[in-house]
Amino acid sequence: MSDGILTFPSTLNTTAIVLALVASLCCLVPLFFRKTVVDKDGNPTPPGPLLRYPFLRKFPELVLDGWAKQFGPLFSLWMGNQLYIVISDQHIARDIFVNNGAIFSSRKNYFIKNQSILRGRAITASQYNDKWRHHRRIAAQFLTPKAVTKYANEIDYEAHILMQTFYTSTAKGAGPVSPQHDTVRYALNVMLIMALGIRTDDSTHPFVDRTLELTLEFNDLTGPLSNVEDFITPLQWIPTTMQKRGRKLHDAFVEVYGGFLLEVKAKLNKGEDVPDCLAKTLILTQEQEGLDWEDMCMLIAVFVLGGVHSTAGIIQWFLALLPAHPEIQRRAHEELDSVIGQDTWPTAEDESRLPYTRAIIKEVLRVHAPFWMATPHYSTEDYVYKGYFIPKNTGVILNCFTLHHDENRYPNAHAFNPDRYIDDHLSCADSAKLSNVMERDHWTFGAGRRICPGMAVAERELWLAISRILWSFTVHEMPNEPISLEEYEGQSGRTPKPFRVRMIPRHDRVHSLLQSRDEITF
Ligand code: HEM
Numbered sequence: 001m002s003d004g005i006l007t008f009p010s011t012l013n014t015t016a017i018v019l020a021l022v023a024s025l026c027c028l029v030p031l032f033f034r035k036t037v038v039d040k041d042g043n044p045t046p047p048g049p050l051l052r053y054p055f056l057r058k059f060p061e062l063v064l065d066g067w068a069k070q071f072g073p074l075f076s077l078w079m080g081n082q083l084y085i086v087i088s089d090q091h092i093a094r095d096i097f098v099n100n101g102a103i104f105s106s107r108k109n110y111f112i113k114n115q116s117i118l119r120g121r122a123i124t125a126s127q128y129n130d131k132w133r134h135h136r137r138i139a140a141q142f143l144t145p146k147a148v149t150k151y152a153n154e155i156d157y158e159a160h161i162l163m164q165t166f167y168t169s170t171a172k173g174a175g176p177v178s179p180q181h182d183t184v185r186y187a188l189n190v191m192l193i194m195a196l197g198i199r200t201d202d203s204t205h206p207f208v209d210r211t212l213e214l215t216l217e218f219n220d221l222t223g224p225l226s227n228v229e230d231f232i233t234p235l236q237w238i239p240t241t242m243q244k245r246g247r248k249l250h251d252a253f254v255e256v257y258g259g260f261l262l263e264v265k266a267k268l269n270k271g272e273d274v275p276d277c278l279a280k281t282l283i284l285t286q287e288q289e290g291l292d293w294e295d296m297c298m299l300i301a302v303f304v305l306g307g308v309h310s311t312a313g314i315i316q317w318f319l320a321l322l323p324a325h326p327e328i329q330r331r332a333h334e335e336l337d338s339v340i341g342q343d344t345w346p347t348a349e350d351e352s353r354l355p356y357t358r359a360i361i362k363e364v365l366r367v368h369a370p371f372w373m374a375t376p377h378y379s380t381e382d383y384v385y386k387g388y389f390i391p392k393n394t395g396v397i398l399n400c401f402t403l404h405h406d407e408n409r410y411p412n413a414h415a416f417n418p419d420r421y422i423d424d425h426l427s428c429a430d431s432a433k434l435s436n437v438m439e440r441d442h443w444t445f446g447a448g449r450r451i452c453p454g455m456a457v458a459e460r461e462l463w464l465a466i467s468r469i470l471w472s473f474t475v476h477e478m479p480n481e482p483i484s485l486e487e488y489e490g491q492s493g494r495t496p497k498p499f500r501v502r503m504i505p506r507h508d509r510v511h512s513l514l515q516s517r518d519e520i521t522f
Contacts, residue, residue, distance in 0.1 A: 043389040052078040061372035061401035080231025084395040088402040097448030105449040106378040116246030121298035159464035167514040176500040183312040195303040197277035257300040313495035317368035323477035346467040359421035369444040473503040
Protein backbone atom coordinates (compact mmCIF):
# COMPACT_ATOMS: atom_id res chain seq x y z
CA MET A 1 0.00 0.00 0.00
CA SER A 2 2.55 2.42 1.02
CA ASP A 3 4.44 1.39 -2.15
CA GLY A 4 1.32 2.05 -4.23
CA ILE A 5 0.75 5.39 -2.60
CA LEU A 6 4.35 6.25 -3.20
CA THR A 7 4.41 4.91 -6.77
CA PHE A 8 1.27 6.67 -8.01
CA PRO A 9 2.33 10.25 -7.26
CA SER A 10 5.86 9.46 -8.44
CA THR A 11 4.50 8.32 -11.86
CA LEU A 12 2.36 11.42 -11.90
CA ASN A 13 5.38 13.52 -11.03
CA THR A 14 7.47 11.98 -13.80
CA THR A 15 4.69 12.50 -16.34
CA ALA A 16 4.19 16.04 -15.15
CA ILE A 17 7.90 16.74 -15.34
CA VAL A 18 8.12 15.26 -18.86
CA LEU A 19 5.06 17.27 -19.96
CA ALA A 20 6.47 20.41 -18.39
CA LEU A 21 9.78 19.78 -20.12
CA VAL A 22 8.11 19.22 -23.49
CA ALA A 23 5.98 22.32 -22.99
CA SER A 24 9.02 24.37 -22.01
CA LEU A 25 10.94 23.04 -24.97
CA CYS A 26 8.06 23.91 -27.28
CA CYS A 27 8.13 27.44 -25.89
CA LEU A 28 11.90 27.76 -25.77
CA VAL A 29 12.95 26.16 -29.07
CA PRO A 30 11.46 28.96 -31.19
CA LEU A 31 13.33 31.45 -29.05
CA PHE A 32 16.69 29.88 -29.77
CA PHE A 33 16.40 28.21 -33.17
CA ARG A 34 15.75 29.61 -36.62
CA LYS A 35 12.37 29.28 -38.30
CA THR A 36 12.09 28.78 -42.02
CA VAL A 37 9.10 30.77 -43.21
CA VAL A 38 7.40 29.49 -46.37
CA ASP A 39 5.01 31.49 -48.57
CA LYS A 40 1.75 30.20 -50.08
CA ASP A 41 3.61 28.79 -53.09
CA GLY A 42 6.09 26.87 -50.97
CA ASN A 43 9.04 29.26 -51.43
CA PRO A 44 11.21 29.17 -48.26
CA THR A 45 13.27 31.95 -46.72
CA PRO A 46 16.96 31.66 -47.73
CA PRO A 47 19.10 29.18 -45.77
CA GLY A 48 21.18 30.29 -42.82
CA PRO A 49 22.57 29.52 -39.36
CA LEU A 50 20.52 27.24 -37.08
CA LEU A 51 20.51 29.47 -34.01
CA ARG A 52 18.98 32.86 -33.35
CA TYR A 53 21.40 35.49 -32.06
CA PRO A 54 20.83 38.38 -29.63
CA PHE A 55 23.97 40.08 -31.00
CA LEU A 56 26.98 39.22 -33.16
CA ARG A 57 30.38 38.80 -31.55
CA LYS A 58 33.41 41.09 -32.00
CA PHE A 59 34.25 41.64 -35.69
CA PRO A 60 30.69 40.88 -36.90
CA GLU A 61 31.84 41.29 -40.52
CA LEU A 62 33.96 38.17 -40.15
CA VAL A 63 31.00 36.25 -38.76
CA LEU A 64 28.87 37.27 -41.77
CA ASP A 65 31.74 36.47 -44.13
CA GLY A 66 32.01 32.95 -42.66
CA TRP A 67 28.27 32.39 -43.07
CA ALA A 68 28.33 33.74 -46.63
CA LYS A 69 30.93 31.09 -47.45
CA GLN A 70 28.83 28.40 -45.78
CA PHE A 71 25.30 29.36 -46.87
CA GLY A 72 25.90 31.32 -50.07
CA PRO A 73 25.50 34.86 -51.39
CA LEU A 74 21.93 35.19 -50.14
CA PHE A 75 21.40 33.80 -46.66
CA SER A 76 19.06 34.60 -43.83
CA LEU A 77 19.78 35.23 -40.20
CA TRP A 78 17.54 35.50 -37.16
CA MET A 79 18.55 38.14 -34.65
CA GLY A 80 16.12 37.31 -31.81
CA ASN A 81 12.70 37.82 -33.37
CA GLN A 82 13.97 39.78 -36.38
CA LEU A 83 14.68 38.10 -39.71
CA TYR A 84 17.50 39.52 -41.83
CA ILE A 85 18.70 38.59 -45.27
CA VAL A 86 22.39 39.09 -45.95
CA ILE A 87 23.51 39.95 -49.50
CA SER A 88 27.08 39.09 -50.49
CA ASP A 89 26.93 39.20 -54.29
CA GLN A 90 27.04 42.25 -56.60
CA HIS A 91 24.21 41.12 -58.88
CA ILE A 92 21.89 40.26 -56.02
CA ALA A 93 22.72 43.59 -54.36
CA ARG A 94 21.69 45.43 -57.53
CA ASP A 95 18.54 43.33 -58.01
CA ILE A 96 17.38 43.88 -54.44
CA PHE A 97 18.53 47.40 -53.53
CA VAL A 98 18.37 49.12 -56.91
CA ASN A 99 15.93 47.28 -59.17
CA ASN A 100 13.52 46.65 -56.31
CA GLY A 101 14.17 49.86 -54.41
CA ALA A 102 10.43 50.45 -53.98
CA ILE A 103 10.29 47.39 -51.69
CA PHE A 104 13.73 47.39 -49.99
CA SER A 105 14.32 51.00 -48.96
CA SER A 106 12.84 51.36 -45.51
CA ARG A 107 14.46 51.13 -42.06
CA LYS A 108 13.45 49.04 -39.08
CA ASN A 109 12.06 51.19 -36.32
CA TYR A 110 14.90 50.33 -33.93
CA PHE A 111 14.03 50.85 -30.28
CA ILE A 112 17.12 52.73 -29.09
CA LYS A 113 18.43 54.28 -32.30
CA ASN A 114 15.24 55.26 -34.09
CA GLN A 115 12.60 55.50 -31.37
CA SER A 116 14.58 56.79 -28.39
CA ILE A 117 17.38 58.87 -29.93
CA LEU A 118 16.42 60.07 -33.41
CA ARG A 119 12.62 59.68 -33.05
CA GLY A 120 12.14 58.63 -36.68
CA ARG A 121 14.02 61.66 -37.99
CA ALA A 122 17.54 62.55 -39.21
CA ILE A 123 16.85 60.95 -42.63
CA THR A 124 18.69 57.76 -41.70
CA ALA A 125 16.12 56.79 -39.05
CA SER A 126 13.04 57.62 -41.14
CA GLN A 127 11.03 54.85 -42.64
CA TYR A 128 10.53 54.90 -46.40
CA ASN A 129 7.84 57.56 -46.38
CA ASP A 130 7.09 61.18 -47.17
CA LYS A 131 9.01 62.45 -44.14
CA TRP A 132 12.14 60.68 -45.41
CA ARG A 133 11.67 62.05 -48.95
CA HIS A 134 11.02 65.53 -47.61
CA HIS A 135 14.04 65.63 -45.24
CA ARG A 136 16.39 64.03 -47.78
CA ARG A 137 15.36 66.61 -50.36
CA ILE A 138 16.11 69.46 -47.94
CA ALA A 139 19.55 68.04 -47.04
CA ALA A 140 20.34 67.36 -50.71
CA GLN A 141 20.27 71.11 -51.40
CA PHE A 142 23.63 71.18 -49.60
CA LEU A 143 25.05 67.85 -50.68
CA THR A 144 24.69 67.47 -54.45
CA PRO A 145 27.94 67.86 -56.43
CA LYS A 146 26.73 71.28 -57.62
CA ALA A 147 25.88 72.38 -54.09
CA VAL A 148 29.28 71.21 -52.84
CA THR A 149 31.08 73.47 -55.32
CA LYS A 150 29.52 76.44 -53.49
CA TYR A 151 31.63 75.41 -50.50
CA ALA A 152 34.77 74.78 -52.55
CA ASN A 153 36.77 77.61 -50.95
CA GLU A 154 35.78 76.64 -47.43
CA ILE A 155 36.68 72.95 -47.92
CA ASP A 156 39.96 73.94 -49.56
CA TYR A 157 40.72 76.20 -46.61
CA GLU A 158 39.95 73.46 -44.07
CA ALA A 159 42.27 71.08 -45.93
CA HIS A 160 44.99 73.72 -45.72
CA ILE A 161 44.43 74.08 -41.97
CA LEU A 162 44.59 70.29 -41.57
CA MET A 163 48.02 70.18 -43.26
CA GLN A 164 49.15 73.12 -41.18
CA THR A 165 48.02 71.42 -37.98
CA PHE A 166 49.98 68.28 -38.88
CA TYR A 167 52.99 70.45 -39.64
CA THR A 168 52.93 72.56 -36.49
CA SER A 169 51.88 69.81 -34.08
CA THR A 170 54.84 67.71 -35.21
CA ALA A 171 57.27 70.65 -34.87
CA LYS A 172 57.78 70.67 -38.66
CA GLY A 173 58.03 66.94 -38.87
CA ALA A 174 60.46 66.40 -36.00
CA GLY A 175 57.96 64.68 -33.70
CA PRO A 176 55.11 62.19 -34.01
CA VAL A 177 51.45 62.96 -34.71
CA SER A 178 48.36 61.12 -33.61
CA PRO A 179 45.98 62.02 -36.43
CA GLN A 180 42.61 61.20 -34.84
CA HIS A 181 41.72 64.55 -33.32
CA ASP A 182 42.91 66.69 -36.24
CA THR A 183 41.16 64.66 -38.92
CA VAL A 184 37.95 64.75 -36.90
CA ARG A 185 38.17 68.53 -36.55
CA TYR A 186 38.69 68.82 -40.32
CA ALA A 187 35.57 66.81 -41.14
CA LEU A 188 33.64 68.45 -38.31
CA ASN A 189 34.46 71.95 -39.55
CA VAL A 190 33.25 71.13 -43.07
CA MET A 191 29.98 69.81 -41.66
CA LEU A 192 29.58 72.79 -39.29
CA ILE A 193 30.11 75.25 -42.13
CA MET A 194 27.49 73.55 -44.27
CA ALA A 195 25.01 72.90 -41.48
CA LEU A 196 25.41 75.93 -39.24
CA GLY A 197 27.67 78.44 -40.98
CA ILE A 198 30.28 78.18 -38.20
CA ARG A 199 33.68 76.52 -37.66
CA THR A 200 35.89 75.73 -34.70
CA ASP A 201 38.99 77.91 -34.80
CA ASP A 202 41.15 75.80 -32.51
CA SER A 203 41.65 72.09 -31.84
CA THR A 204 40.82 72.74 -28.20
CA HIS A 205 37.55 74.55 -29.01
CA PRO A 206 34.97 73.16 -26.50
CA PHE A 207 32.52 72.43 -29.32
CA VAL A 208 34.93 69.86 -30.79
CA ASP A 209 34.80 67.84 -27.58
CA ARG A 210 31.05 68.33 -27.08
CA THR A 211 30.05 67.18 -30.56
CA LEU A 212 32.49 64.31 -30.42
CA GLU A 213 31.14 63.24 -27.06
CA LEU A 214 27.62 63.16 -28.55
CA THR A 215 28.74 61.25 -31.66
CA LEU A 216 30.69 58.70 -29.65
CA GLU A 217 27.73 58.22 -27.33
CA PHE A 218 25.55 57.67 -30.42
CA ASN A 219 28.02 55.12 -31.82
CA ASP A 220 28.24 53.42 -28.46
CA LEU A 221 24.46 53.16 -28.07
CA THR A 222 23.84 51.84 -31.59
CA GLY A 223 25.57 48.66 -32.74
CA PRO A 224 26.06 47.71 -36.41
CA LEU A 225 22.74 45.87 -36.35
CA SER A 226 21.49 47.91 -33.41
CA ASN A 227 20.74 46.62 -29.95
CA VAL A 228 19.61 43.46 -28.19
CA GLU A 229 16.38 45.30 -27.17
CA ASP A 230 15.48 45.43 -30.87
CA PHE A 231 15.53 41.67 -31.18
CA ILE A 232 14.07 40.60 -27.82
CA THR A 233 10.97 42.78 -27.44
CA PRO A 234 10.30 42.14 -23.69
CA LEU A 235 13.61 43.84 -22.91
CA GLN A 236 11.97 47.08 -24.07
CA TRP A 237 9.51 46.85 -21.17
CA ILE A 238 12.25 46.91 -18.52
CA PRO A 239 13.73 50.33 -17.79
CA THR A 240 17.46 50.04 -18.53
CA THR A 241 20.46 52.36 -18.49
CA MET A 242 20.60 52.07 -22.30
CA GLN A 243 17.08 53.45 -22.60
CA LYS A 244 17.90 56.26 -20.19
CA ARG A 245 21.07 57.10 -22.11
CA GLY A 246 19.13 57.04 -25.40
CA ARG A 247 16.57 59.55 -24.12
CA LYS A 248 19.32 61.71 -22.62
CA LEU A 249 21.16 61.74 -25.94
CA HIS A 250 18.00 62.77 -27.77
CA ASP A 251 17.61 65.69 -25.35
CA ALA A 252 21.26 66.62 -25.80
CA PHE A 253 20.88 66.72 -29.59
CA VAL A 254 17.89 69.04 -29.24
CA GLU A 255 19.71 71.19 -26.69
CA VAL A 256 23.02 71.50 -28.55
CA TYR A 257 21.83 71.72 -32.17
CA GLY A 258 18.65 73.55 -31.17
CA GLY A 259 20.87 76.04 -29.33
CA PHE A 260 22.78 76.76 -32.53
CA LEU A 261 19.57 77.06 -34.50
CA LEU A 262 18.31 79.63 -32.00
CA GLU A 263 21.53 81.62 -32.40
CA VAL A 264 21.13 81.65 -36.18
CA LYS A 265 17.49 82.67 -35.78
CA ALA A 266 18.40 85.52 -33.45
CA LYS A 267 21.00 86.80 -35.94
CA LEU A 268 18.50 86.65 -38.79
CA ASN A 269 15.91 88.48 -36.69
CA LYS A 270 18.42 91.23 -36.03
CA GLY A 271 19.09 91.49 -39.76
CA GLU A 272 22.69 90.29 -39.35
CA ASP A 273 24.52 88.53 -42.12
CA VAL A 274 24.39 84.72 -41.84
CA PRO A 275 26.32 82.58 -44.33
CA ASP A 276 24.25 80.24 -46.49
CA CYS A 277 23.86 77.03 -44.53
CA LEU A 278 21.29 74.39 -43.69
CA ALA A 279 20.26 76.12 -40.46
CA LYS A 280 19.48 79.35 -42.31
CA THR A 281 17.44 77.49 -44.91
CA LEU A 282 15.55 75.59 -42.23
CA ILE A 283 14.67 78.74 -40.30
CA LEU A 284 13.64 80.73 -43.36
CA THR A 285 11.52 77.92 -44.78
CA GLN A 286 10.24 76.30 -41.58
CA GLU A 287 6.62 77.32 -42.08
CA GLN A 288 6.48 76.66 -45.79
CA GLU A 289 8.16 73.24 -45.33
CA GLY A 290 6.01 72.37 -42.28
CA LEU A 291 9.00 71.39 -40.15
CA ASP A 292 8.79 71.01 -36.38
CA TRP A 293 11.68 71.91 -34.07
CA GLU A 294 12.84 68.31 -33.64
CA ASP A 295 12.89 67.82 -37.42
CA MET A 296 15.22 70.79 -37.66
CA CYS A 297 17.52 69.76 -34.79
CA MET A 298 17.85 66.22 -36.13
CA LEU A 299 18.57 67.40 -39.65
CA ILE A 300 21.48 69.43 -38.29
CA ALA A 301 22.56 66.53 -36.06
CA VAL A 302 22.78 64.07 -38.96
CA PHE A 303 25.41 66.17 -40.73
CA VAL A 304 27.64 65.69 -37.72
CA LEU A 305 26.62 62.09 -37.03
CA GLY A 306 26.91 60.95 -40.64
CA GLY A 307 29.65 63.17 -41.99
CA VAL A 308 32.40 63.37 -39.37
CA HIS A 309 33.73 60.03 -38.14
CA SER A 310 33.10 58.39 -41.52
CA THR A 311 35.24 60.85 -43.52
CA ALA A 312 37.82 61.37 -40.77
CA GLY A 313 38.04 57.58 -40.37
CA ILE A 314 39.01 57.10 -44.03
CA ILE A 315 41.83 59.67 -43.69
CA GLN A 316 42.99 57.88 -40.54
CA TRP A 317 42.94 54.48 -42.28
CA PHE A 318 44.91 56.01 -45.13
CA LEU A 319 47.57 57.28 -42.70
CA ALA A 320 47.61 53.93 -40.90
CA LEU A 321 48.12 52.04 -44.19
CA LEU A 322 50.70 54.29 -45.80
CA PRO A 323 53.85 53.51 -43.74
CA ALA A 324 53.52 49.82 -44.60
CA HIS A 325 53.49 50.65 -48.35
CA PRO A 326 56.59 52.75 -49.20
CA GLU A 327 56.34 51.72 -52.85
CA ILE A 328 52.82 53.13 -53.13
CA GLN A 329 53.93 56.32 -51.42
CA ARG A 330 56.88 56.61 -53.82
CA ARG A 331 54.64 56.20 -56.88
CA ALA A 332 52.19 58.81 -55.61
CA HIS A 333 55.03 61.26 -54.96
CA GLU A 334 56.35 60.68 -58.47
CA GLU A 335 52.93 61.30 -59.98
CA LEU A 336 52.41 64.49 -57.96
CA ASP A 337 55.89 65.83 -58.72
CA SER A 338 55.60 65.20 -62.43
CA VAL A 339 52.00 66.44 -62.88
CA ILE A 340 51.72 69.20 -60.26
CA GLY A 341 55.32 69.99 -59.42
CA GLN A 342 56.53 71.33 -56.09
CA ASP A 343 55.62 75.00 -56.43
CA THR A 344 51.97 74.51 -55.65
CA TRP A 345 49.84 71.71 -54.26
CA PRO A 346 46.88 69.79 -55.75
CA THR A 347 43.46 71.41 -55.89
CA ALA A 348 40.04 69.94 -56.58
CA GLU A 349 40.49 70.67 -60.30
CA ASP A 350 43.59 68.45 -60.51
CA GLU A 351 41.81 65.24 -59.61
CA SER A 352 41.39 63.93 -63.15
CA ARG A 353 45.12 64.48 -63.84
CA LEU A 354 46.25 62.34 -60.91
CA PRO A 355 44.85 58.85 -61.52
CA TYR A 356 47.19 57.03 -59.11
CA THR A 357 46.36 59.35 -56.21
CA ARG A 358 42.65 58.92 -56.95
CA ALA A 359 43.13 55.17 -57.09
CA ILE A 360 44.71 55.18 -53.63
CA ILE A 361 41.60 56.85 -52.19
CA LYS A 362 39.24 54.35 -53.85
CA GLU A 363 41.36 51.50 -52.54
CA VAL A 364 41.26 52.85 -48.96
CA LEU A 365 37.47 53.15 -49.29
CA ARG A 366 37.30 49.51 -50.41
CA VAL A 367 39.67 48.01 -47.86
CA HIS A 368 38.50 50.06 -44.90
CA ALA A 369 34.84 50.85 -45.42
CA PRO A 370 33.71 52.44 -42.15
CA PHE A 371 30.38 50.55 -42.22
CA TRP A 372 30.91 46.93 -43.18
CA MET A 373 27.16 46.34 -43.07
CA ALA A 374 26.23 49.75 -44.54
CA THR A 375 23.01 50.65 -42.69
CA PRO A 376 20.54 47.78 -42.98
CA HIS A 377 17.47 48.47 -45.12
CA TYR A 378 14.02 47.01 -44.36
CA SER A 379 11.43 45.49 -46.69
CA THR A 380 7.89 46.79 -46.92
CA GLU A 381 6.27 44.00 -48.99
CA ASP A 382 6.55 40.23 -49.39
CA TYR A 383 8.90 39.38 -52.24
CA VAL A 384 10.19 36.21 -53.90
CA TYR A 385 13.74 36.35 -55.24
CA LYS A 386 14.95 33.38 -57.32
CA GLY A 387 12.75 30.96 -55.37
CA TYR A 388 13.48 32.43 -51.94
CA PHE A 389 10.79 34.12 -49.91
CA ILE A 390 11.66 37.48 -48.34
CA PRO A 391 8.73 38.42 -46.12
CA LYS A 392 7.60 41.99 -45.48
CA ASN A 393 9.50 43.54 -42.51
CA THR A 394 12.77 41.71 -43.19
CA GLY A 395 16.02 43.53 -42.46
CA VAL A 396 18.36 43.64 -45.48
CA ILE A 397 22.11 43.72 -44.89
CA LEU A 398 24.60 44.70 -47.59
CA ASN A 399 27.59 42.53 -46.67
CA CYS A 400 30.27 44.99 -47.79
CA PHE A 401 33.14 43.04 -46.25
CA THR A 402 32.45 39.95 -48.36
CA LEU A 403 31.60 42.02 -51.44
CA HIS A 404 34.88 43.92 -51.09
CA HIS A 405 36.86 40.69 -50.79
CA ASP A 406 35.29 38.92 -53.76
CA GLU A 407 38.23 37.47 -55.70
CA ASN A 408 36.26 37.57 -58.98
CA ARG A 409 35.87 41.30 -58.72
CA TYR A 410 39.06 42.18 -56.81
CA PRO A 411 41.83 39.64 -57.52
CA ASN A 412 44.12 39.24 -54.51
CA ALA A 413 41.43 41.07 -52.60
CA HIS A 414 43.21 41.21 -49.23
CA ALA A 415 46.14 43.16 -50.71
CA PHE A 416 46.14 46.97 -50.67
CA ASN A 417 46.62 47.59 -54.36
CA PRO A 418 45.54 50.97 -55.81
CA ASP A 419 46.41 49.77 -59.32
CA ARG A 420 43.09 47.96 -59.48
CA TYR A 421 41.44 51.40 -59.80
CA ILE A 422 43.96 53.01 -62.14
CA ASP A 423 41.51 53.15 -65.06
CA ASP A 424 38.52 54.10 -62.95
CA HIS A 425 37.77 57.74 -63.76
CA LEU A 426 34.33 57.92 -62.19
CA SER A 427 33.24 59.53 -58.96
CA CYS A 428 31.79 57.11 -56.42
CA ALA A 429 28.32 58.49 -57.12
CA ASP A 430 28.67 57.93 -60.88
CA SER A 431 30.22 54.51 -60.36
CA ALA A 432 27.19 53.49 -58.29
CA LYS A 433 25.00 54.15 -61.37
CA LEU A 434 26.93 51.79 -63.69
CA SER A 435 24.74 49.19 -65.35
CA ASN A 436 27.52 46.59 -65.19
CA VAL A 437 27.64 46.06 -61.48
CA MET A 438 30.97 44.21 -61.71
CA GLU A 439 32.56 47.51 -62.76
CA ARG A 440 31.25 49.43 -59.77
CA ASP A 441 34.15 50.65 -57.60
CA HIS A 442 32.85 49.56 -54.16
CA TRP A 443 29.79 49.60 -51.88
CA THR A 444 31.20 51.80 -49.12
CA PHE A 445 28.42 54.37 -49.44
CA GLY A 446 25.59 51.81 -49.45
CA ALA A 447 23.17 51.16 -52.28
CA GLY A 448 19.84 52.03 -53.84
CA ARG A 449 17.52 54.80 -52.75
CA ARG A 450 19.12 55.17 -49.30
CA ILE A 451 22.64 55.48 -50.70
CA CYS A 452 24.69 58.04 -48.77
CA PRO A 453 23.62 61.52 -49.89
CA GLY A 454 26.95 62.92 -48.57
CA MET A 455 29.15 61.17 -51.18
CA ALA A 456 30.11 64.28 -53.13
CA VAL A 457 31.22 66.28 -50.13
CA ALA A 458 33.01 63.27 -48.61
CA GLU A 459 34.89 62.67 -51.87
CA ARG A 460 35.92 66.33 -52.11
CA GLU A 461 37.20 66.28 -48.51
CA LEU A 462 39.06 63.01 -49.02
CA TRP A 463 40.64 64.23 -52.23
CA LEU A 464 41.95 67.48 -50.78
CA ALA A 465 43.20 65.91 -47.54
CA ILE A 466 44.82 62.81 -49.02
CA SER A 467 46.35 64.36 -52.14
CA ARG A 468 47.83 67.17 -50.01
CA ILE A 469 49.19 64.79 -47.37
CA LEU A 470 50.94 62.92 -50.19
CA TRP A 471 52.20 66.12 -51.77
CA SER A 472 53.47 67.52 -48.47
CA PHE A 473 54.82 64.60 -46.45
CA THR A 474 56.32 61.16 -46.36
CA VAL A 475 54.58 59.15 -43.68
CA HIS A 476 56.53 56.74 -41.47
CA GLU A 477 55.70 54.35 -38.68
CA MET A 478 57.13 55.22 -35.25
CA PRO A 479 59.86 52.85 -34.07
CA ASN A 480 58.40 50.12 -31.82
CA GLU A 481 54.83 51.35 -32.41
CA PRO A 482 53.31 48.90 -34.88
CA ILE A 483 49.98 50.05 -36.33
CA SER A 484 47.16 47.54 -36.19
CA LEU A 485 45.09 47.34 -39.35
CA GLU A 486 42.87 44.55 -38.03
CA GLU A 487 41.66 46.03 -34.74
CA TYR A 488 39.33 49.02 -34.83
CA GLU A 489 37.21 51.27 -32.68
CA GLY A 490 33.48 51.91 -32.96
CA GLN A 491 30.46 49.73 -33.46
CA SER A 492 28.37 51.56 -36.01
CA GLY A 493 31.36 53.27 -37.67
CA ARG A 494 34.91 51.88 -37.65
CA THR A 495 38.05 53.96 -37.16
CA PRO A 496 41.56 52.62 -36.48
CA LYS A 497 42.82 52.19 -32.92
CA PRO A 498 44.78 55.29 -31.85
CA PHE A 499 48.22 55.32 -33.48
CA ARG A 500 51.07 57.72 -34.13
CA VAL A 501 53.09 58.36 -37.28
CA ARG A 502 55.85 60.71 -38.38
CA MET A 503 54.96 63.08 -41.18
CA ILE A 504 58.14 64.50 -42.65
CA PRO A 505 57.89 67.49 -45.04
CA ARG A 506 59.08 66.46 -48.49
CA HIS A 507 60.51 69.74 -49.78
CA ASP A 508 61.06 73.42 -48.96
CA ARG A 509 57.79 74.66 -50.42
CA VAL A 510 55.93 72.66 -47.75
CA HIS A 511 57.55 74.83 -45.09
CA SER A 512 56.57 78.10 -46.72
CA LEU A 513 53.01 76.96 -47.46
CA LEU A 514 52.34 75.61 -43.98
CA GLN A 515 53.85 78.23 -41.78
CA SER A 516 51.49 81.08 -41.92
CA ARG A 517 47.79 80.60 -42.57
CA ASP A 518 45.59 82.17 -39.87
CA GLU A 519 42.56 80.42 -38.44
CA ILE A 520 39.40 82.31 -39.35
CA THR A 521 36.59 82.73 -36.84
CA PHE A 522 33.02 83.17 -38.03
C1 HEM B 1 33.52 58.56 -46.22
C2 HEM B 1 32.43 59.12 -45.75
C3 HEM B 1 31.07 58.46 -45.67
C4 HEM B 1 30.73 57.15 -45.74
C5 HEM B 1 31.64 55.95 -45.94
C6 HEM B 1 29.28 57.07 -45.60
C7 HEM B 1 28.56 55.91 -45.65
C8 HEM B 1 27.19 55.83 -45.55
C9 HEM B 1 26.42 54.61 -45.64
C10 HEM B 1 26.99 53.22 -45.83
C11 HEM B 1 25.12 54.95 -45.51
C12 HEM B 1 23.93 53.99 -45.56
C13 HEM B 1 23.48 53.81 -46.99
C14 HEM B 1 22.37 52.81 -47.17
O1 HEM B 1 21.47 52.74 -46.33
O2 HEM B 1 22.38 52.09 -48.18
C15 HEM B 1 25.04 56.38 -45.35
C16 HEM B 1 23.87 57.07 -45.17
C17 HEM B 1 23.83 58.42 -44.91
N1 HEM B 1 24.89 59.30 -44.92
FE1 HEM B 1 26.84 58.84 -45.29
N2 HEM B 1 28.79 58.33 -45.45
C18 HEM B 1 29.84 59.22 -45.49
C19 HEM B 1 29.78 60.58 -45.42
C20 HEM B 1 28.63 61.30 -45.24
C21 HEM B 1 28.56 62.74 -45.21
C22 HEM B 1 29.72 63.70 -45.43
C23 HEM B 1 27.27 63.06 -44.96
C24 HEM B 1 26.78 64.50 -44.88
C25 HEM B 1 25.70 64.91 -44.34
C26 HEM B 1 26.50 61.82 -44.85
C27 HEM B 1 25.15 61.71 -44.59
C28 HEM B 1 24.42 60.55 -44.64
C29 HEM B 1 22.97 60.47 -44.44
C30 HEM B 1 22.05 61.63 -44.12
C31 HEM B 1 22.61 59.14 -44.61
C32 HEM B 1 21.22 58.53 -44.50
C33 HEM B 1 20.61 58.34 -45.88
C34 HEM B 1 19.20 57.73 -45.87
O3 HEM B 1 18.87 56.98 -44.97
O4 HEM B 1 18.45 58.03 -46.81
N3 HEM B 1 27.37 60.77 -45.01
N4 HEM B 1 26.32 56.91 -45.39
